[in-house]
Amino acid sequence: DVKVTQSSRYLVKRTGEKVFLECVQDMDHENMFWYRQDPGLGLRLIYFSYDVKMKEKGDIPEGYSVSREKKERFSLILESASTNQTSMYLCASISLGAAQPQHFGDGTRLSIL
Amino acid sequence: GQQVMQIPQYQHVQEGEDFTTYCNSSTTLSNIQWYKQRPGGHPVFLIQLVKSGEVKKQKRLTFQFGEAKKNSSLHITATQTTDVGTYFCAGGGNTGKLIFGQGTTLQVKP
Numbered sequence: 001d002v003k004v005t006q007s008s009r010y011l012v013k014r015t016g017e018k019v020f021l022e023c024v025q026d027m028d029h030e031n032m033f034w035y036r037q038d039p040g041l042g043l044r045l046i047y048f049s050y051d052v053k054m055k056e057k058g059d060i061p062e063g064y065s066v067s068r069e070k071k072e073r074f075s076l077i078l079e080s081a082s083t084n085q086t087s088m089y090l091c092a093s094i095s096l097g098a099a100q101p102q103h104f105g106d107g108t109r110l111s112i113l
Numbered sequence: 114g115q116q117v118m119q120i121p122q123y124q125h126v127q128e129g130e131d132f133t134t135y136c137n138s139s140t141t142l143s144n145i146q147w148y149k150q151r152p153g154g155h156p157v158f159l160i161q162l163v164k165s166g167e168v169k170k171q172k173r174l175t176f177q178f179g180e181a182k183k184n185s186s187l188h189i190t191a192t193q194t195t196d197v198g199t200y201f202c203a204g205g206g207n208t209g210k211l212i213f214g215q216g217t218t219l220q221v222k223p
Binding site: 031033035040041042043044045048050058059090094096100101102103104105106107 | 158
């Protein structure tokens with residue numbers, strides 16, 4: 001079974017802080033994704049990565065950056081957290097090739113005060 | 114950009130009633146996937162449809178992909194309380210990237 005692990009289930013940070021959300025997968029998947037989930041808006045793609053050190057912007061990348069130094073780990077960085085970044089953040093991974101199901105982590109509920 | 118619209122946003126049914134959620138894409142899709150998210154949980158993959166006009170069943174769940182590959186539906190027959198959750202459709206291209214619909218949250222009254 002694929003295991004996608006997000007470092008925290010709940011996180012509370014202050015406005016202006018630099019925030020790191022970590023995601024690790026154990027299935028040697030090439031593709032990894034970061035989404036945020038907000039009521040009525042579904043899952044919106046922030047960034048994704050097809051390989052180590054490779055990243056591409058999703059639909060809502062503003063205010064975020066990512067890092068993929070190792071294949072199994074994909075980090076989401078909030079450079080200077082703002083209250084409108086309070087949300088549920090979900091990481092997902094898939095194996096190489098189109099039309100593969102995405103495997104999600106349990107999510108991190110981030111509150112910015 | 115490409116959008117996937119899903120309706121309704123919420124649905125409350127009595128246990129035993131049927132339920133349907135619909136997805137429409139602004140562009141032709143390579144495939145469509147469906148996910149279920151239980152309250153407090155994360156999205157879990159249910160099924161994928163690839164062919165035009167495809168219909169797949171999983172017990173009481175029936176999934177359809179439109180002839181033009183721009184719309185899809187999920188129908189649940191005789192809902193049970195275990196069906197509670199949010200159902201997402203997600204349209205796929207050839208890159209593995211998905212565009213998710215807004216989701217339909219199903220509540221089932223026992």
